[in-house]
Amino acid sequence: MEIGGLTRLQSKIRTSRISREYGIDALAEHLEGYMPAPGIVQVRAAHAYGEKQHRGQFRKTGEPYIYHPLAVARILAEMRLDATTLMAAILHDVIEDTDSAYDEVARRFGTEVAHLVEGVSKLDKAQFHSRQEASAESFRKLMLAMTRDIRVILVKLADRMHNMRTLDGQNPRKRAQIARETLEIYAPIARRLGINSMRTELEEKGFANLYPRRYEVLLKASRSIAGDRRSLLREIEETLSRSVAAEGLTAAVRGRRKNLYSIYRKMREKHRRFLDVFDLYGVRIIVGSVDECYRVLGIVHHRYRPISDQFNDYIANPKLNGYQSLHTTVMARGGIKFEVQIRTREMDQIAEAGIAAHWQYKLGESAGRLGTLDAEEWLGHLADLHEDERDSVNFVDSLRMDLFPDEVYVFTPKGKIIRLSKGATCVDFAYAVHTELGNRCVAARVDGHLAPLNNKLESGQTVEIITAKHARPNAAWLHFLKTGKARAGVRNYLKHQRDDKAQELGERLLEKSLADLGLSLRRLSRADIDRGLAEMDEASLPALYSAIGLGRRLAPLVSRHFLSGDTPVASGKRAKPLAVQGTEGLVVEFAKCCHPVPGDAIHGQASVGRGLVVHRTGCAYSARRTASNDRVELTWDAHVAGEYEVELRVTAANKRGLLASLSARFADADANIENVNFPERGGALLTIRFLIGVRDRHHLANVIRRVRRIPEVESIERS
Structure with a gap:
């Protein structure tokens, strides 16, 4: 029998190895290097509780579930983070995946640990209408928790790192989904927070799982040229080390290989071949002060010819994540280009640990201004x-x-x-x-x-x-x-504007429907209003107005909820049509099927999410789709203003300069052309459709008269 693709024997061997390497004793031994004894005791207590809660749970790779949170804690321990963060890492799944509750975790380990654990926990999917909504809301919750305590995202990034390391237990579709999310969200977050050590691993493993064939091709290609480049890299390291030492400076010079995802992204964005990516390998020089960075830059440029347009001073202009370094690209022997990065030890610490260095500083590390990262x-x-x-x-x-x-x-x-x-x-x-x-x-x-x-x-x-x-x-x-x-x-602005306009329109529609019944909001008792709101499960009258204005509720049906058994209803009485002002904005829409303009006979159709859609009376499309309860009698307000789109169909003799003549007549009539298309081409006659803006029917009639005077025009009609 197999467990997650491994036999029971393989699973036992793997579990035994993981226990030795990543068990609580191995973690505690590592913590002795930087954490006081009381902190280690707290971490062991968190493990004992977590192991008990996760007992009987197994990962798809076969090992007991507790080894996952332990591995997450080990990743954070290698960043020398505090005991509270490590306790939260060990317990990060107990609220989500066991019967533990926030209050229980807070009682045992303190509210700080409980806040971190709760911040990482996903929301219950059953609360939402779709998987996308649940995922988005859970991620929003995580980001909000991160703004309150950055350690929340550190735990989440470490959790994602270990999940990426053990992705083999997932099916290919799930692997690709997790890898894409990692490349699109979590690796960029690590970059934005300046945590380079996490970013590079997340990118590499995300790339390998999302695009396995592309990854293998690039890996093979990089290995094929590794020998020549590595020998040259060692030569450059030795040359620069001697040159820097000759100037009386102390520096660490070390070569590096750029990660394959960075190479792939540069190839794709700049349309380059693999051999054209010059910074496959590079050199990093670590010195003691900012002044020494610029002195070393001069040494590098003296030894190797710089490429003038490939220099960046991120010391004077740090990146958004606080990253600082000098980047220069130079020419080595054989015309091979190498990137050289020059930074101080403090800058290097920021580049690797990013904002996580703030917590190292709290533990007593000499980290200077690391707590003020951008x-x-x-x-x-x-x-x-x-x-x-x-x-x-x-x-x-x-x-x-x-x-x-x-x-x-x-x-x-x-x-x-x-x-x-x-x-x-x-x-x-x-x-x-x-x-x-x-x-x-x-x-x-x-x-x-x-x-x-x-x-x-x-x-x-x-x-x-x-x-x-x-x-x-x-x-x-x-x-x-x-x-x-x-x-x-x-x-946010448009939403508030829409809400205000929706409430105003909704109130007018409800007043009209109540007037049809011989009632008004002013004549309703508070008891009738409260009962009607309760029946419709609406919190208040403004919320109800908004729902009506946005088309989520129909005013004629809503008005019936405010009737009680002893409320007199007028028979045969109809309220005046609702006046359209033209300034209702996002909650009143003018139909594209018939393009109503002031002066036309009109009616309205309530549409969910769109509000009130205005149609011309007689519109065939509206007649097919409008139920009796949806229809709203409308008229134009006496002071309606603005421009309204209308479509004209012009048939004319196909002669040179026709379009210019038509455009000139529209301009003379003060009508703006919004769109032009040619549904029928060729032959002696040409049909053109114009979408123009007019103020009202009188303005439209004037436009049509002017166009008809063009000799080539056979007919013009409103579509």
Whole structure:
């Protein structure tokens, strides 16, 4: 009999080996190197409890489940993290996968450990309508917990690392799903937090499991050239070590191989062949101070010819995750290019441990300013994103955009540096400075020149945002925004605007339906209102108005819930049609099938999620789809304003310059052309469909008269 693809004997041998290497005794022995004895006692107590709770549970690889949380704790112990974090790592699945509760964990090990464990635990899928919604909400919960205590994500990243190491127990489809999530979410989070040691392993194992054939091809290719490159690498190491020492400097010089996923990503993004990726191998030089970094840079450039356009000073301009280093690419013998990275020991510690170094600092490590990493600024942005973006699926999408590895550095007029994702626009910049600035922006000046809001920014530019008092965000901005904060800001504003308009429309629709019954909201008793809300399971009248305005409830049916047995109902009385003002915004939509304009006879159709859809009376499409309860009698408000789309079908003689003549007549009639298409081509006659904007039926009639005067026009009619 097999267990997860292993025989029982193989499973016992594997379990015995794991127990020796990753058991609690091995972990405790490792902790003796940096943790005080009371902390080790606490970690052992957490293991004893976790082992008891997980007893009888096995992983798909066959070994007892407790070895997984122990392995997670070992990963974090190698980063020299505190006892609280390790206890949470050992217990990270007890709330989710056993009958342990938060209160029990808090009572035994303290609220700090319980908070960390609860933060990592997924939500119950049964609470949600779909797997995607459950996954998004669980991830949102994890991110929120991370903003409160960064150790939550450290435990989760270590958990994902061990899952990636033991992915063989999963079927191919599940392996690919987990690997994709790792590459798209968890590895970028590790990068954003500056934890290079975790990022590289997550990327390598994610790549190997998501694209196994591509991984094998690159691995084979890298091995085929490894011999020549390694001998050259040793030569460069020795040359640089001697040169640095000759200048009286102490430095560690070591070679490195770039991970295969980084090579693959560069090949794909820059359309390069494998042999064209020059930094397959490189050299890292670790020195004692910032001044020595720049002195060593001069030594490197003296020994090897630098490639001028491939130098980056991340010491003067750190990355968003706090990463600092000098990067230069030089030419070695045989025309082979090598990347050289130069940094201090403190910078190297940040590069490997990232924000996790903050907790090393708390344990007494000499880590300088590691507690003030710029990654903490990102956590602040993440907390703002959580507040602005209430929809969990949209939250995850915005977070994906925020995890871009490349940045641009731009300046405010006062000289403050604003760091943004590559491809960010003027609107992204405005929201990065302040949400209110983004909400009111209308244009921008880039280096003193006017620029459109969708202008993509480049490093070094100075950006000034031009605002207007009555300006508002535009839903079209969502098509070009590149940062999660900007997208959340626009969505949040539009949602509030939509809610306000929906409540206003819903109240008007309900008043009309009640008037049809000879009633009004003012005449209803508080008892009738409370009873009706309870029957419909609505919390309040504003919530009910919003549901009606968005089409989730029908006003004629809602009005019946407010009738009691002794409420008099007028017979044969109809309320006046509802007046359409044209300014209702997102909750009133003008149908594309018939394009109503002011002056047309109209009616409305309640549509779930769209609100009220306005049709022309006689619209065949509306007649087929509108039930009696959906139909709302409408009229145009006396002060309706704005432009409304209408489609015209023009048939004319196919002569040169026809389109120019038609466009000129539309312009003369003050009608803007929104779209043009040619459904019928060829022959003596040509049919053209124009989508134009008009103010009302009188304006439309004037447009039609002017177009008819063109000699080539045979007919013009409203579609």
